[in-house]
Amino acid sequence: MEKLEHDLWIVQAANAALGPMARALLRALGRPAGPGNVIPDYLVMAALIVLFWTVICLIVRRSLSVDNPGKLQVLIEDGVAAARGVLHDYVGHKGPRYLAIVATMFVFILTGNLMGLVPGLKSPTANINVTLGCALTVTVYYHLQGVKEQGIGPYLKHFAAPPGAPIFLAPIMLPIEIISHLSRVLSLSLRLFGNIFGEDLVILILFSIVPFLVPLPMMFLGLITASLQAFIFVLLTTIYLGGAVATEHEHHEHGEMVAGEV
Known part of the structure; x- marks a missing residue:
């Protein structure tokens, strides 16, 4: 694997420009950097995604029009409408308020996944640090939204006694719920990392054997x-958000609606 990989020129350029500053900062924090690139490739790729979409948004903002929208504006509006529809279906009437986090995650992850197909770039999502960071961001966010929506007491209570469960099952339900929420972090991060890393590795091996046509x-x-x-x-993120912000009354209404459909 190490023989197949090599330092990308853009990573080397980033380290040449910002490496001394990063080393000085780490040294000041008492964590001196070792030899090699102090700024890893996945951070450079992630920064490229942010820079790319920042430039795109600034360009698109200048051409926005209510009376005469362009094709790109129509495409973006359709995408936003689709995302709002998914949020409304899984979260309810409060769903569209979480559009920013869901759309941002989708755009970042999709762009990161596709970067590995571009010569001279790598997929940051093929690194466990990036996928774990995304998973932790989502997990912390939906827990904070759950506390904000329900209050700290009722939100913590649903870990021990989910809606519809008798209170005497709390000693059993509490560890199950804690393990369930911890496993969500592993599920989100490892699924994304494994699929993208495996895909990029296969393409890299094929390119090393037969550079043309076969890959x-x-x-x-x-x-x-x-x-x-x-x-x-993002679909799992939406489902987790829906479960976190739903109140006991909404859980009851959802149960009655499902029972009525059956």
């Missing part, structure tokens, strides 16, 4: 995998 089918499959993994991540 193309795998790269086409990579387009599907990248989109699917980004969608799965």
